[in-house]
Every structure is written in C-alpha cells, then in structure tokens.
Amino acid sequence: GQNIDQPTEMTATEGAIVQINCTYQTSGFNGLFWYQQHAGEAPTFLSYNVLDGLEEKGRFSSFLSRSKGYSYLLLKELQMKDSASYLCAVRDGNGRGSTLGRLYFGRGTQLTVWP
C-alpha cells in the first residue's frame, strides 16, 4: 500500500519562503509529483522528481530523498496567488501491471499567504 503524509495547513507572508514537506511509505516507487490546487479548481502539475536531488523551476523547487522517503516543495518570493492546496503524489512503480503508473495523492497542504 501507500502512505503519504503532509501537513494540513501552513501560513506565510508575502515575499517569504515556505517549505512544504511530504513523507511517504510505498510498496513501489516510480516518481514523486507536486500539484497545486486552488479552491474549487482542478489540480495543476508543478514538479516531478524520480532521482534524488533538487529540481528547480522558477520560484518553485522540489527535492527528493528516496532513501528517506522524503520530499519537499520550496516556494520562494511568495505571492498572494500562491494561496492554494499543495498535493504530494507518488507514482506506483512496483505494483502488478494494472496498478503500475497509478498516482497516490496525499491529503494536501493548505497554504495561506498573508499580505
């Protein structure tokens, strides 16, 4: 099975840096994803890590340590529009054929950015 844990809520101020952590325990692993979901909207893809290390994309960076079952999403120069839920998801990599590639999502971290 899959167990994905992330904080329920976080708050930060505009211009600051925030780190959202995600820990996972999975029977198989084939990549970790971060999605952003604004209230009432669909999730949108932010980042993908399959190897250990840091992936940077503009103001957003994502880190992965497979040996520790740990990832974080780093958001720099926070803006009000970054207020959203951030979903950590793990792709199944060791399941039987039918579940290979399945994404397992965490509950999401609701980030509120204050002015």
Place this chain on the structure above:
Amino acid sequence: EAGVAQSPRYKIIEKRQSVAFWCNPISGHATLYWYQQILGQGPKLLIQFQNNGVVDDSQLPKDRFSAERLKGVDSTLKIQPAKLEDSAVYLCASSTTFRWIEQYFGPGTRLTVT
C-alpha cells in the same frame, strides 16, 4: 490547445438516484483517468483507461459505479444508486500515455447527494 472538458459542473441528487458525468480529454491523449476527491482529501483514482480499454479499476466500487470509453475518446462515469458518501468532486484527467509525467485535469463535477 483545449483542455479537458467535463459536464455538468455541479449536480445535486437525492440518495438512491442515478447520475452520470461526462469527460472529453485533450485531443490525442490515449490515457484517461477518473478520480474522486472528497472534501479535505487528495484525489483517489477510480478507473484508468488506455484508449478504450480498462487498465486499472481496482478502486472502483463496481456495485454502484460504472464507466465506459467506447470509442477511445470521451468517457462517462455513472453512479447508480448514489449514497450520501458519494458526495465529492469527480475529476477527469488525461495524459499521452500512462507512463507520461503530467496528467491534465478537468475542472471537475461537484456532486452533492442529499
């Protein structure tokens, strides 16, 4: 490029009634997914299609839920009969292949069962 389309956006029904949701994926995307997202939780995969074939439906409550993708393009998800616990947002997503990195999500259908 047009995104994933879903309809209706909102639906309110009474328990034991039936409901159907429709999804049109991004043109050319062979893989289509239906997710259920209960308030305060992350999306949970219900069923995955590759073209018009089912790849993974192990988490679909088959006694009441059914889905089809007859021509390998658009898809419908049906609930019959609905229960109170089916209240959720039903998200459709598509990708070019089940191994591809990014899934593109539609706006979802918010279902309320009273």
